Amino acid sequence: MSSSTVANPVLRVAPAAPSAAAAHFRASLAFHADVSDVAAALAAGGDPGFPGFVVLDSRSTESWDQGHVPGAVHLPTALIPVQAEDLLDKSVPVVTYCWGPGCNGATRAALALAELGYQVKEMLGGFEYWVREGFAFETWEGSERRAVDSLTAPVGADDCGC
Numbered sequence: 001m002s003s004s005t006v007a008n009p010v011l012r013v014a015p016a017a018p019s020a021a022a023a024h025f026r027a028s029l030a031f032h033a034d035v036s037d038v039a040a041a042l043a044a045g046g047d048p049g050f051p052g053f054v055v056l057d058s059r060s061t062e063s064w065d066q067g068h069v070p071g072a073v074h075l076p077t078a079l080i081p082v083q084a085e086d087l088l089d090k091s092v093p094v095v096t097y098c099w100g101p102g103c104n105g106a107t108r109a110a111l112a113l114a115e116l117g118y119q120v121k122e123m124l125g126g127f128e129y130w131v132r133e134g135f136a137f138e139t140w141e142g143s144e145r146r147a148v149d150s151l152t153a154p155v156g157a158d159d160c161g162c
Helices: 018-031 035-045 061-066 077-087 105-115 126-132
Strands: 032-034 054-057 094-097 120-124 137-139 142-144
Touching (some): 035 120, 077 105, 094 126, 105 120
Parallel strands (some): 054 094, 094 120
Antiparallel strands (some): 137 142
């Protein structure tokens, strides 16, 4: 079989029409927040209440103790139905996160919150990318920060320029 008869694997399924693509990507942005954007909003306001949203860590207590986003609310996914109303204000959007891209805990937490009537977004990359992009995090021992992973964010820059 010659290379001219093999379908291009990228274009085997044609790209969506521009209007359909715009609608899809606009909708995606309504459901997701970037780690860098969350960090910038928190830094600009100094606390999670200022930027107009709450950050929610949906992992276990053991995971929370290993490290979490400063100022985040800790509410494991399984406890959302019974504790969300005591910890969260339905008028304030919630940004959920879990471990990282290989974990769907933040998605499950976002679904549970949405079903209870909360406005919610999921933080893409989760705690893993928060740490890999060099943002400070808290543990039960205090605050920590790791060097920026050059595969996830530019070293020495204020933002990725996306």
